[in-house]
Structures are given as C-alpha cells and as structure tokens.
Amino acid sequence: MNKNILLCGVGGQGIVLTSKLIAAASMAKNIPVMSAETIGMAQKGGSVFSFLKTGENLYCPMFSEGTADLIIGFEPAEAVRMLPYLKADGTVIVNSHPIMPVTAALNGGTYNGGEMIDYLKANVKNIFVLDGDEVCRKIGSPKVLNMVMLGAAIKSGCLPFTLDEIKETVQKTVNPKFYELNCKALDEAEKLF
Amino acid sequence: MHTEFLMGNAAIAMGAVAAGLNLISGYPGTPSTEVLETTAKKNTGNIYVEWSVNEKAALELAAGAAYSGARTMVTMKQVGLNVASDPLMSLAYVGVKGGMVIMVADDPGPISSQTEQDTRHFAAFSKLPCFDPSSVQEAYDMIGDAFEYSEKYHTPVLFRPTTRVCHGYASINVKDIEEYLVNTPEGFIKDSSKWVIFPRLSYNNHIKIEQRNEELSDVFSQYDKNIIIPATDNSCKKGIATHGISYSYVMEALSGQNAPRIMKVATPFPFPEKLAVEFLSGLDEVLCIEELDPVIEKELTYICGKYGLSVKIRGKLTHDVKPAGENSCKSVSENLSAFSGLVPTKSVERATPPQLPVRPPVLCAGCPHRASFFAVKEAMKGKKTAFCGDIGCYTLGNAMPLDMVDTCLCMGAGVNITQGIGKIEPDTTCFAFVGDSTFFASAITGVVNAVYNQADMTLIVLDNSTTAMTGHQPHPGTGRTMMGEIVEKVDIEAVLHGIGVKTVETVNPLELSKAVDCVKRVSSEKGVKAIIFRSPCAVLIKPSTPVIVDENKCVQCKKCINSLGCPGIVLEEGKVCIEQSLCTGCGLCKQVCPTKAIMGGERDE
Ligand code: SF4
Ligand code: SF4
Numbered sequence: 018m019n020k021n022i023l024l025c026g027v028g029g030q031g032i033v034l035t036s037k038l039i040a041a042a043s044m045a046k047n048i049p050v051m052s053a054e055t056i057g058m059a060q061k062g063g064s065v066f067s068f069l070k071t072g073e074n075l076y077c078p079m080f081s082e083g084t085a086d087l088i089i090g091f092e093p094a095e096a097v098r099m100l101p102y103l104k105a106d107g108t109v110i111v112n113s114h115p116i117m118p119v120t121a122a123l124n125g126g127t128y129n130g131g132e133m134i135d136y137l138k139a140n141v142k143n144i145f146v147l148d149g150d151e152v153c154r155k156i157g158s159p160k161v162l163n164m165v166m167l168g169a170a171i172k173s174g175c176l177p178f179t180l181d182e183i184k185e186t187v188q189k190t191v192n193p194k195f196y197e198l199n200c201k202a203l204d205e206a207e208k209l210f
Numbered sequence: 211m212h213t214e215f216l217m218g219n220a221a222i223a224m225g226a227v228a229a230g231l232n233l234i235s236g237y238p239g240t241p242s243t244e245v246l247e248t249t250a251k252k253n254t255g256n257i258y259v260e261w262s263v264n265e266k267a268a269l270e271l272a273a274g275a276a277y278s279g280a281r282t283m284v285t286m287k288q289v290g291l292n293v294a295s296d297p298l299m300s301l302a303y304v305g306v307k308g309g310m311v312i313m314v315a316d317d318p319g320p321i322s323s324q325t326e327q328d329t330r331h332f333a334a335f336s337k338l339p340c341f342d343p344s345s346v347q348e349a350y351d352m353i354g355d356a357f358e359y360s361e362k363y364h365t366p367v368l369f370r371p372t373t374r375v376c377h378g379y380a381s382i383n384v385k386d387i388e389e390y391l392v393n394t395p396e397g398f399i400k401d402s403s404k405w406v407i408f409p410r411l412s413y414n415n416h417i418k419i420e421q422r423n424e425e426l427s428d429v430f431s432q433y434d435k436n437i438i439i440p441a442t443d444n445s446c447k448k449g450i451a452t453h454g455i456s457y458s459y460v461m462e463a464l465s466g467q468n469a470p471r472i473m474k475v476a477t478p479f480p481f482p483e484k485l486a487v488e489f490l491s492g493l494d495e496v497l498c499i500e501e502l503d504p505v506i507e508k509e510l511t512y513i514c515g516k517y518g519l520s521v522k523i524r525g526k527l528t529h530d531v532k533p534a535g536e537n538s539c540k541s542v543s544e545n546l547s548a549f550s551g552l553v554p555t556k557s558v559e560r561a562t563p564p565q566l567p568v569r570p571p572v573l574c575a576g577c578p579h580r581a582s583f584f585a586v587k588e589a590m591k592g593k594k595t596a597f598c599g600d601i602g603c604y605t606l607g608n609a610m611p612l613d614m615v616d617t618c619l620c621m622g623a624g625v626n627i628t629q630g631i632g633k634i635e636p637d638t639t640c641f642a643f644v645g646d647s648t649f650f651a652s653a654i655t656g657v658v659n660a661v662y663n664q665a666d667m668t669l670i671v672l673d674n675s676t677t678a679m680t681g682h683q684p685h686p687g688t689g690r691t692m693m694g695e696i697v698e699k700v701d702i703e704a705v706l707h708g709i710g711v712k713t714v715e716t717v718n719p720l721e722l723s724k725a726v727d728c729v730k731r732v733s734s735e736k737g738v739k740a741i742i743f744r745s746p747c748a749v750l751i752k753p754s755t756p757v758i759v760d761e762n763k764c765v766q767c768k769k770c771i772n773s774l775g776c777p778g779i780v781l782e783e784g785k786v787c788i789e790q791s792l793c794t795g796c797g798l799c800k801q802v803c804p805t806k807a808i809m810g811g812e813r814d815e
Contacts, residue, residue: 027569040215044381050215051346052379062777063571074465077345077458078378081539083557097563105558117789118569119777132564140560159791 019072020177021080024166025099026091027116028055028065031163034191035089036067038167042178042186043071053078062119064095071177087175089166091149092116093133100140109141110169112149112162145169147209152202160195161202168206180207214384218346218375219244221382222313224252225353228385230393232280232308233258235268237651238680239287240322241376242315246285247681250692254390259692261683264621264651265290269297269312276306276366277405279395281357285313288327289620293652295332301366302336303415304407308395309357310366312338317373318501318536324601324620326534328502329370333479337419339426340368340479344457346380352435352476363422372501374455374536423480431484435476438489442468447494448550449473449521451486451506456499459542463552470550481509490514490521497549498525501537524549573606575778576753576794578745579672581719583607583614584774584798585743586641586670588722589729595639596631598624600653602645603679604672611775615643622652629656629665639733640667647677647685649702654709660738661710668733669711669740671702674747682750706740713739720745722801754795754811759787763807770799770808 022039024032036052043050054067068079082101090096090111103109115130137144147169149162156165164187171180180203187199216224223245226234234257236246250259258275262268265286272284286294291314298312314332317323333340341356343349349371360367403411430436441448448470452460457474464472473489475482490496490513498507507525514521524530531537531545546552573580583604586597599605599615600622608615617627624642632640644653649671660667677683684690686700706714713735717728725743732739756778764786771779771786778793779786788808795811 037215040379040381044213044215050379050381053374053377054379062574063569075380076462076465077374077455077539078380079374079459079539080462081543081555083555094566098566100560100563101557103558117780118567119572119775128567136561136563 019070019075020087020175021085022069022071022087022089022175023085023099023102024067024069024089024091025095026065026112027095028062030065030091031160032065032067032091035163035167036069038183038186038190039069039176041190042176042183045182045186046178048177049073049075051075051078064098066095066099087170087173089170091162091166093130093137094128097133097136100137103141106142108143108145108173108175109137110145110147110166110173111137112166113146114148114150143173145173145210147206152205152209156198156202156205158198161198164199164202165206168203169209171203172207172210180204211383211389212386213381215379215381216346216350216384217244218349218371218378220248221346221350221384222353222369222371223248224384225350226283226311226357227252227254227257228390229309229354229357230281230391231257231283232393232395233272233275233282234285235260235262235271235282236285237262237265237268237290238677238683239290239315240680241317241373242285242287242290242313243680243683244376245283245313246692247683254387261685261692263686265294266297269294269301272310273297273301273306273366275395276308276310278398279308281309281361281393283311283313286315287323288314288316288329289324290314291329291332293621298332298338299336300407302338302419303412304405305364305415306360306366307364308393309360311353311356311360311369312366313369313371315371315373315376316502319373321373321536326502328505329368330478330505331503333368333370337423338366338368338479339363340370340477342454342476342478343369343371343375344454344474344476345375346378347382348435348476349375350382350384355433355435363426365422372454378455427480427483430477430480431482433477433482435474436482436485437474438485439469439472439474441471446470447492449489449493449496450499450546450549451475451489451496451510452499453478453506454501456501456537456542459537459539460499460546462539463543463546463554467552475506478505483513486510486513487517487519490519493521495522495524497530497545498523499531499537499542499545500525570609571606572609572775572777573603574748575776575792576748576796577603578674578719578743578748578796579604579607580612580774580776581722581725581745581796581798582670582672582743583612584802585719585722585725586729587612587614589726589733590639593639594637595641596628598628598631598640598642600624600642600644600648601679602648604643604645607643609775611772621648622656625653625656625669626659628667629660629663632666636666641670641733642667643670643672646671646673646675646687646702647683650686650700654705657706657711657738658709665738666736667738669706669738671740671742673702673742673744676747676750678747678749682747702742711738711740714742715740716742716744718745719743720796720798722798748794748796753793754797756790756793756795757788757797757800757808757810760807760809761785763805765805765807767804769804770802773802774799
C-alpha cells in the first residue's frame with residue numbers, strides 16, 4: 018500500500034538521515050520510494066522537512082495537503098506548521114522538546130512548545146508525544162534523537178517495515194561505531210507507548 | 211541494470227558517467243552543486259573533475275576538451291549561465307566535436323537564487339537544443355540522450371532540470387558498470403576554418419544552425435520523451451501541456467481521475483512542432499502548466515496562428531496559472547479543477563493553530579562572519595557608511611541585529627557598487643564585503659577597477675577558507691583541488707598587493723578589539739585598501755568547549771543577544787543562557803559582555 022510520510026523539524030536534527038534510512042529500508046523490501054527535502058540556505062537554523070512516498074505508481078516525491086499518513090515531528094511547532102498535510106485519520110509522532118528560534122531570544126519571545134503540544138493533542142486523534150530529549154539523556158547521547166523518532170514511528174505501524182528490518186538497514190548504512198547505540202535508541206523508543 | 215536510491219543531481223552525474231564522460235567542470239551553486247560532487251565520488255578514474263574559478267572558465271574548459279573529442283559536462287545554476295553567456299553564445303556558432311552537455315539548474319520559487327530566470331529562453335536565444343527532465347529517472351536516462359544528440363549534431367546542448375528534480379530522491383534503474391560507454395577522445399585536430407570564429411564563419415554557420423534546428427524540431431517530434439497521452443474520454447476537447455516537475459504534479463493529481471489529453475514537452479527548444487500540431491488537433495482549449503516563463507504557452511499560441519488552428523491556449527498569459535513562484539501538487543490540482551473540473555483532494559478542517567515561531571536562516575553559532583560584521587559595525591558607529599554585500603553565507607549578515615548588508619546584487623557586484631556610491635557621495639565611508647570564493651570568482655576585476663579609477667573604499671575579504679554556502683567546495687585559496695591534489699594556494703594578500711592595493715591587513719575577527727582597531731585605522735586611509743578577516747568556517751573546525759553564563763555576574767542587560775544574534779545565546783525563563791548543543795566556544799560574546807559574565811570556551815585554558 019502507498020504511504021505518504023512527512024518528517025519535519027529544525028536544521029541539524031538529523032531529519033535528512035532519518036528519511037534516507039526509511040528509504041533504504043523500503044528499498045530493501047523492493048518497495049519503490051521517492052523523497053524531497055529542504056536543501057541550502059534554509060537549512061541554517063530554519064525549518065526543515067522531508068517528504069517521503071513509498072509504494073507503486075509514484076510520479077513525484079511531494080504530496081498535497083490532507084494526504085499524509087504519518088507526520089514525524091522532531092519539534093513541536095514544526096509539527097504544527099506541517100499539520101495541514103495530515104490526512105483526517107493520519108498519525109502524528111512528535112518530540113515535545115522545543116527549539117527556540119534566534120528571533121525568539123531577540124524579541125524576548127516566550128515560545129516553549131507547550132501550547133503546540135496542546136494544540137496537536139486537541140486536533141489529532143492518533144498522536145504519540147514523546148520527550149526526545151529525555152529519552153536521549155537516558156540512552157546517554159544527544160545524537161540519537163533521529164533513532165528515537167524512527168523507533169516510535171515503527172511502533173505506530175505506519176512504516177512498511179519492522180524494527181529488525183530497520184536495524185539491518187542501520188547496520189548496512191550507518192557508521193558501525195554507533196550501531197549498538199542506535200539499536201538501543203530504537204528499542205527504547207519502541208517501549209515508550 | 212540495478213536499482214539505486216539517488217538524488218536527481220546524483221542521477222544526472224551517474225547518467226553522464228555511464229555515457230562515457232571524460233571531463234566535468236563547474237562552479238558551485240544551489241541547486242546544481244551535487245552533480246559535480248557525485249561525479250568526483252563515482253569517478254571511474256578516467257574523468258577529469260574540476261571546480262573552476264567561475265562559470266565562464268568552466269564552460270571554456272569544457273569546450274576545449276570537447277574540441278578534442280572528449281565527452282564533457284559543465285554544471286552551474288541559472289545565474290551562473292549569465293556569467294558563462296559570453297562563451298556560450300559564440301560556442302553555439304563554432305560547435306564541438308565530442309559531446310558537450312551544459313547542465314544549468316533553474317530554481318523556481320526562487321528558493322535559493324536571486325532570479326527566477328528561465329534557461330529555456332537561453333536555449334532559444336543561443337539556438338542550442340535543450341532538454342528538460344521531469345523526474346529523477348528521466349534525468350538519468352535523458353543525460354545519455356543529450357550526449358548522443360550533441361555528438362551527432364556537433365553542438366553543445368543545454369540540460370535544464372529544476373530544483374525539485376535536482377534535489378528530489380527516487381529509487382531508479384541505473385546501469386551496471388559493465389554497461390557504461392567508454393569514449394576515447396581523438397585529440398585536438400588543428401583546423402582554423404573550424405575553431406577560429408570570424409564573421410564569415412558565423413554567417414555560414416548561422417545558416418546551418420537554422421537548418422539544423424528545423425530538422426531537430428522534426429526529430430524531437432519523434433523523441434520518446436516528448437509524449438502525448440490520450441484522454442481517458444475520447445470526446446474530451448480539452449488538453450494539458452506541461453513539462454518538468456509540473457508534469458509529475460499533473461499526473462499525480464489526475465491519477466484515478468478522468469484525464470484530458472496531455473502533452474509533455476521534454477525539449478522546449480527546438481520545439482517539437484509536428485507533435486504539437488498532432489496534440490492540438492481536435493481540441494478546443496489547452497491549459498499550459500509551466501514553471502518560470504510561459505515558453506510552451508507562447509509556442510502553442512504561435513503554432514495555432516501558423517497552422518490556423520482555433521484552439522484557445524491558456525496559462526500564465528491568460529492569468530489561469532500564477533505568473534511567479536514554483537508550482538506544487540496543490541497549485542496544479544487547483545489549476546486542473548478550475549480548467550477541467552478535476553476534484554481536488556479536500557484539506558482537513560482543523561482549529562486555527564497558535565502563532566508559530568518564525569525561523570529565518572541565520573549565520574551559524576560561532577560563525578566568524580558574525581564577528582567580522584560586528585567589528586566593522588562597532589568601528590563605524592556614528593559614521594555615514596555604505597556596506598555593500600555579496601553572494602554567500604555572509605548575505606545573512608543583513609539580518610537583525612547585525613543589519614550589515616545594505617546592498618546585494620550578484621556575484622562580485624558589491625566591489626563596484628560601493629565605488630559608485632562613493633563617487634556620488636564622497637563623504638560616505640564605503641565598504642565592500644566579499645567572501646574568499648566570490649573574491650576569486652568575480653571580485654578581482656572590481657578591485658582593479660577601483661585602483662585604476664581612484665576609488666575611495668575598503669575591501670573586506672571574509673576569508674573562511676571554503677565555499678560554505680553551497681557545502682564547502684575547495685577554491686584557489688584553499689590549496690586543494692577536486693582531483694585530490696594539494697597545490698600552492700593562491701594568496702589573497704599577494705593578489706591584492708599585485709593589483710596595487712598598498713594597505714592590506716589580515717586579522718582574526720574573533721579577536722574583537724584588535725579587529726575593531728584595524729577597521730578604524732585602515733578605513734581612515736585614502737584610496738583603495740583591504741582587510742582580510744581570516745578565520746575558518748565554524749562548521750569545518752572542531753568546536754571548543756561551550757561558554758557558560760555566570761548567573762551572579764549577569765545583569766540581564768541582554769547586550770550579548772541584542773548585538774550579536776548568535777543562535778547559541780538563548781533565553782530560558784527570561785534569563786540569558788547558552789544553548790550548549792549549539793555554542794562552539796568562539797568567545798565572541800565574552801568580549802561583548804560588559805560585566806564579564808560569560809566564561810569558558812577553550813581560549814581560557
Ligand atoms: S561563544 Fe558566544 S558567540 Fe560564540 S558560539 Fe558560543 S554563544 Fe555564540
Ligand atoms: S551581555 Fe553579559 S550581562 Fe548582559 S545579558 Fe549577556 S551575559 Fe548577561
């Protein structure tokens with residue numbers, strides 16, 4: 018079955034790598050895949066997204082508003098920003114830890130992510146909120162946020178592969194030095210819900 | 211054949227390598243950069259790869275190699291072709307021996323460019339054949355075709371993808387190494403009647419070019435990537451003409467629905483006229499869905515006139531499609547529903563979201579450009595100044611609170627613009643800021659102009675030893691080439707001295723008070739003088755330990771935030787603190803804080 022997946026967050030959170038892993042794991046199962054992401058100037062502290070499509074008869078990686086099966090939000094406000102893309106019965110997985118924009122510090126802004134999470138909870142039926150920062154701390158590395166988000170997404174059942182299958186992909190494509198740590202993060206995320 | 215998950219630009223590179231590429235050159239520019247980089251990575255060992263000093267140099271190099279029978283490709287973004295347009299226009303008359311593909315990436319939006327120019331016009335203007343791929347797979351396949359046509363017709367050809375094709379990823383079918391073509395160049399054979407452009411040759415070749423393009427129009431009408439897809443319902447009198455990524459949006463929107471007749475134009479020049487006539491016949495109305503300029507729309511309108519067809523051609527010129535910006539799945543499905551009653555996907559009704567934080571792009575934490583801009587700002591406080599900026603990461607110096615870019619036009623322009631301002635307002639202290647890569651690409655002639663014409667200005671070279679904006683490509687000042695050689699660096703100081711700039715000072719901008727003094731001293735001299743702010747790009751060096759704020763000393767004056775705007779300095783519950791995951795320990799904020807409340811960073815140890 019075709020899936021439309023949207024990953025979003027802020028530059029530097031590992032969104033592009035996560036999207037690559039989903040693509041590689043899909044390809045390992047002979048499922049065609051396309052993706053498109055933010056590249057260039059906007060990456061510098063800006064909003065970053067990755068559109069990903071899996072399945073048959075794909076023409077382009079982007080999709081219309083109201084058609085995403087799954088949104089993986091690495092940051093609360095970014096998940097809200099991309100929410101128009103979600104299907105009526107789509108799933109959202111969101112990290113509750115906010116990232117302050119520079120402009121917020123300049124204007125003495127008070128953004129803290131809380132009202133974004135409240136909004137998501139009020140407007141999305143299938144929602145999974147996790148504190149990515151806390152999970153990372155538990156695992157002992159701030160660099161595994163993307164694995165935590167990926168593990169949670171697999172648990173939601175919206176991705177066309179299993180935890181073991183993604184581990185296999187991670188083993189093949191990511192630096193072996195971090196294999197154990199990444200697996201730990203994936204397992205930890207699975208236990209969350 | 212096997213399947214690989216590739217970025218469009220990587221697919222273009224792999225397609226070219228499979229077509230027997232011998233040489234590739236280019237100048238970095240989003241969204242074109244990854245083509246050359248991928249070629250360097252996938253180099254079979256037989257390909258010469260070079261980042262040239264600018265697009266003009268790159269195109270001329272590729273032309274020379276193609277004169278020698280090599281298969282060559284030159285890569286750039288759309289505004290790069292403006293720089294390379296001089297050799298392009300003449301080369302079109304002279305032609306080539308080996309296949310030569312000029313890969314120019316257009317950027318509808320624009321997403322990361324100064325203009326929304328359409329390279330399809332450059333194709334018609336220079337009379338060169340042009341290929342316009344609609345997907346990653348097609349880009350891979352088409353690049354091989356481009357080489358074939360180029361070689362067969364002895365002409366360079368343009369290959370024009372747009373951002374969404376360049377940067378889209380797809381699992382596509384690619385050739386195995388055993389299937390790659392190998393091209394062995396014959397070498398350059400002297401023939402001045404062929405390779406030396408003279409008015410007589412241009413006249414004769416102009417006639418041949420017009421004949422060739424008429425022939426190509428027919429050939430392209432048979433080309434398997436220019437296609438007509440029949441309507442689902444035969445009696446439908448409407449048609450859609452489209453191209454590139456917009457074709458994919460159209461197909462996506464129409465899948466599972468009643469579709470009108472569709473024409474996809476893969477070669478906008480020479481336009482496949484016969485195919486277009488076949489497409490138009492029997493139709494009442496056609497909607498052209500294009501990005502950038504209404505090229506297909508004008509061609510079809512012309513063809514209707516020429517053949518006396520009474521088909522109403524609609525699109526941008528009739529205000530049915532928006533005139534600027536990129537198309538999207540959404541905009542195309544709205545165009546289609548207005549034109550042919552397609553049912554668009556409904557958006558989901560949800561409550562209005564809370565106000566979202568804006569995230570404009572900013573200079574990275576620890577970026578030395580921030581220090582450079584701040585030093586000049588401090589030194590020039592209260593003076594009448596002009597700060598002429600240029601193209602690169604440092605364009606972001608325009609953002610608050612730095613606000614240090616008064617003008618930005620195109621590569622290298624700031625050096626000359628600041629001279630112009632100075633000639634009209636001599637009481638203004640005039641600065642030009644230029645990055646190291648931009649300096650080599652197109653600012654040196656501007657400095658020569660300033661010295662010769664007695665300008666009064668200060669050139670600031672922001673030397674971070676890389677081409678950071680496009681992803682850290684080497685350039686003449688870095689001492690590395692794309693072939694992996696370590697070479698002698700072209701020395702910016704020596705270049706400036708050689709031109710006749712007498713005062714050239716080099717200073718580390720992160721040593722703030724020294725930098726401020728240097729700006730005060732140098733800018734007060736008459737004539738053309740230069741400061742080189744030298745400090746490596748923050749992304750390329752190992753960060754120092756992050757700084758911290760001593761809560762007992764901090765008086766919450768917020769001077770650090772309000773003068774620097776470093777993303778590493780944040781407010782937590784109203785109090786200034788340092789985001790440890792971002793701070794590189796550059797130490798700039800320490801030097802700005804009036805109470806010395808910021809501590810740490812490696813420099814202390
Ligand atoms: S030391 Fe200060 S200015 Fe430098 S990166 Fe850290 S917070 Fe930013
Ligand atoms: S400049 Fe110093 S005293 Fe003022 S808010 Fe920043 S850290 Fe505190």
